[in-house]
Amino acid sequence: MEDCPENVQGFKVMRLKFKEESKSYHHILWKRHNVRVYDELKPPGRTLFVVNVPPYCTESNFKHIFMKYGKVDNIYFQKKPSLDSTAPPKHPHFSLVNPVEGFKVAYVVFTKPDGLSHAMSASPSNDLILSTTANPVATGIKKWHQEYNSLYVSPEQLSTEIKSVMESYEKEKEEVEKAAKEDEPDEDGWITVNSKKTVKPKLLKENEFKKKTKRKKKKQAELVKFYAFQQRQSKIDKLAQLRKRFEEDKKRINMMKSTRKFKP
């Protein structure tokens, strides 16, 4: 393979092999995670941003690879880099977020800033090995068997998860109610002003919305064809519409013509 640079656009280029004996490798690139928006899950001083992570990488294997640079706190996989919070879902079985598949990016959060600097000064000549005998990566049939088996959740586990979902929902609801209450004047007519914005965006009630649009429509309906000029206008409009359709038909004919559709 041709020479490849060690560094490119601030990224460090490393080679990742699947197994020790694999001949081919993927280039994975990493750099310090450095964005303006602070995210407590990915603290800038301790987070490594990795791109071109192959599809079969799992969190545990990845952790293993980076262990040699320092203790790893967390690993977040994402399809594309984004600012959104990427906390793993609290309730994995009820989550509506699809798991990340295919090539992805990873945020590796080290426990200490040391880990990050070690990673940045790693030697590119040392290939990284993903699947070791101690830590094999399950792929293919094995993986799918495991997946199938894990589809089922035991009733007890399910119950606890349902419970916890409902609890957190109740809590959230209470908070919203509380916040709503704060906006209302208390007995003395005072409103407590919070610096924080309302936690939950307001829901525009469906029927309210409908009412509004209906009112608008009514207004329009009343004025239709009231004056003579409006009547004239509507007729002209209709003629115009007719012509428009005519033009459109013509266009269609031309399109058909261009595909020699009239050759029987």
Place this chain on the structure above:
Amino acid sequence: MKSILEDNMLIGNEEDGEDDIESEGGDENSDEDDEQDTDGFDEEEDDIAEEDDEDERESRKRKLSEEEEMPSKEAKLEDEDQSLYKLPTVDELNRLRETQMLFHSNLFRMQMEELLLEVSVKDKHRHKLNQWLNQFTSFVKSLPQSPAYQLSATKWLKENNVVDPLTLPESKGSFQFIPPTEVKFVGGAAAGTLLSTDETVDVMLVLPKEIVTFKDFKDGRWLAKRSKYLSWIAFNIQGQSDLVAGVNWTYHLGNSSRPVLQVTPASGIGKKWKVNLFPVPDATSFKLSLFSPERWTVTPTWYFGDEGAKEEEFEATPHCNWSSAIDVIMQDHLEHIGINICQHSNLIQGIKLMKVWLAQRYFNKGLRTMSSHVISMLVIHLLQVRKINSQMSGYQVFRTVILTLDSVDWIEKGMCMRNDTGEDVPSLERLCDLYEVVFMDPSGRVNLVGNLMKEDFLLLKHEAQLALQILNSSSADSFDFLFMKKREFYQLCDQVLSLKLNKKKLKKIVKKHGNLKQHELDALGDLRFPAWSAVMKTLKRGLGDRVMLLVPESGAVPSWPVGESPPKGKSSLVIGFVLDEIAAKALLTKGPAADDPEGKNFREFWGEKSNLRRFQDGSFHEAVLWGTVNQPVGDRRLIPGSVAKYILNFHYDMEDGDVNYICQGTESILRLGHCRLPRKYGTGEESTVEAIQAFDAISRKLRSLDLPLKITSVQSTSEVGRHTSVFPPIVMKFLTSGKGLEVCESRVQFATEIGEVPPYTYAIEVNVFLETSGKWPDNLVAIQAIKAEFYKTMASQLTDNGIAALTFPKYLQVLWNGYIFHVKVCYRREIYLSRLVANDDGVLREQDTDAAIKLETELEILPRITSALASVQADHPSFNSGVRLCKRWVGSQLLLPHVPHMAVDLLVTYLYTNPAPYDAPHTPHVLFLRFLSLLAHTDWRTTPILVNLRDTFTVEDVTELNRRFTSERSSLPPMFIATPYELRGSSSSVDDTYRYRLASMWTMESPSLPIIYRCKQLASAALDYMTKAMLKNTFDIKLIFRPSLDDFNVVIKLQESHLSRRKESVDASVPNPKFVKPYKYQRKESMPIVMFDPAEKYLTELREAFSHLALFFHDEFGGNVIGLVWKPSALPEQELKIGSLEGHRIFGVKTVKQAPNMEAILSDIEIMGEGLVESVTINDKT
């Protein structure tokens, strides 16, 4: 159409200054307005305009002044719109009015004008043709006279190396060539109805009086003479390379007693048309009455030699007379057409349209053709009886002719152009005995359709009826169906029967039905037509109402070089059946009652097969039984074939080898060869029905459960519920133990040890809707938790009832009577909640999110489509097998990953809802052919497919969808398939595109253009093979169900032992069919492995990882390969983009670039499919 009418009214009103009805309900004008609305005639309108003119002038003035004062809207409009608002011109209004009065629709009119422009002969060509004729005339006229020969002399023919195509017994008389007195065009070229698509031009040579004697009417002497005359011209013209490029013999209308000389003109004109030469006698040579149909003109002693039968035994020779009479009457007809048609361009247009219509249905070529001459004569007849007038537009002429063809009966009653029935002319009743189809010319002596068989005319009538239906429908494609689409024989007929016949058989058949010699005499030896028509008659009697139409294939007219003897006419007959779907499958052919004298006839016809049977009402009838009650539909569909085979064998001793019944071959793909089921599987219809019945039972069971919220409805969204699952679930014993399997908490799961994969088990999806409640949470995750709570309750109650049920976080899995169901609780507000998206200022707005659309599809759209397709199935029993056959094919060509299942379902449904130009298909076989043709011939760029399920599209929807299709073509899916059910109801948002945004949602992501192109190629190759090879013994349907792997860059072979659906494969080879163990219910049964297909998992992973670089192809029905094609755009090296590095390697020092990391990807492919992949082969044929 209607809106145009109204619009026109409005324009008319404007002149009057009348006001709209709605705003001035009590106005005195309103009555008149109403009147106009109903009949819409413009004259009336104008009258009113005049009356009201005076009164309204004032107000009009006022309006005009108002308009000046007000800053008019027109002025404000953009420039581009300006043209739409200019004042209408008289021409424009006239055109609009004409369109509305005389045509189907605006688009139709424009399409028709384009078509006529396309098919009309260009002046340039016409000029060249005339030039050629002049050249030819001067050549023929300059030919020297020949010496007088005996008519039977053949020496001069041999000397000049020409073979006389007509072989008749020797007859008296002499032959001499004298140049024709006149040479001119006849037929299309003379009437001006010649089309550029026509293949031949007819030229008439008028023979001088001297060489035709009055006695030539006898014993086919005229026929011999004309053939000799042509032979003489043939060898003289052969060497004239500046005049002709080729000289051939052919038969006029396929009639072997009427050979014609077909010359290919030299110069470019020969590429367009060939010229047929017709020698005709001088007008004074014969009296037409000599050839009157009821006379006999051939003496048996001459034809059969001395041993010929006595003359008294012979009746008229109508067909023989007809052969000569055509020549005699030709000049008359030419004159007739010249007078009546030539000046009227609109009549000519109408005839041209008719010709295109006939040509698209292949009525214009082959052995028994409906020539355009007949149409011209019919138009003249309609002119005479005032059904057509010369003011009608071409479209109206066309319509009237179609209408006439639909209503006339030329078989029983006949039709005659001569209105005074003189005594010297045979009566129509007599003529109907003599000919099968009767339409007499103005002389009353020549049958214009004497060459047709009864069935040909019935087919024509059927086509006319379909055409009328198309004309009356408002569908935008009606034009295409009428004039653009070819009606192919094989796509018309539900089943096809091919008979091998030879001369001996023909004789035998004719003999069985009457006087062989009489027929031989009449047909001058060519027994094909009498034999064929006898076979048709027998078949029709045997099949009865099982068939709506028996369609004999018209067969090609041979054409051969002048130096060779005529090829042996193909006597084989191919007959297509258009079935009556219900009657075709009847097990019994019921005959007359036991004591009925007709019974003898019936027994004679059916032979030993006929038995006396007692019926449920206690009566005894003769009847023939063809099957047993519990035979699957797939077998019963083949009954017409058994009936036909039996009759042909019984009456004509036709062996199995002589009769080829085509239908079961195609459908055999759907049969399961590898396992024997306790019940006959047939082609699988019954299994689908059983699965649906199981669904009904489980939904009753679910309703009976005691839940906190009552169940309001249970709906099915599964493929099997809409009858389109290729392999419907079959109840059999589940695999619960074995290598690699273990039971854990009453559920089978995989053990750590890996064994062979258990056979695929399908789950049927069930949607459960609950009564509304305000207690549902607002949070989507919380809703899932509540649903899970419901699943738990359901599961525990079902288990108490002894039904195995397992709760999964997102669905409930139920095992009932051997079927697996996935039950999902649905909550409609969830759609709304997932539509909400917070924008920057923290307010939630409704938006079409992927999740919301997915939910909307599952909850709203799919159930409705499912029930609509079930009703299609109820109307068309062949739908089930048909869709499955088509889908099996798409799958076998590895295309199903790219062509969504629903797209196939809807395309097939489209073939049922819009079958034009055919009837709706009645067998899977014919449907499959039409499906292939749809894929092969549709121009997806210009054709939207609107599947009008249950006729629920409104006129506005259709117009709007078409409009959108034209104006937003590039942003819509390449294959546009819309149904009424994905159009939304009134919206809560103001957005006006809301209603149509999901149109064609099924094909939104795929297929892409390259895939569509591949479909097209594969389909046309398959169709080609089918039509060519279907009749051959070597035909093997599996050939087109095996994919070609040549086009893939990489072929990944999978291990059979891990393909859970391997039994579905086309080539599933199991030497001894395994007997499937029947399912038996037991308490506490454990849940088997459900919906587990490693190949599918693998494919999904591959597509997720590499879809930006490559396309993957796989047959989900047990296919053991995955094909990979690199995307051409992804291969070359590119600038480095860190954001889209996925799977690329980087290289270069100064300028860093990226390219797909092939080596690593190929090894990834092996890694990801570990255990499943057998081999990865790179196809480096580049």
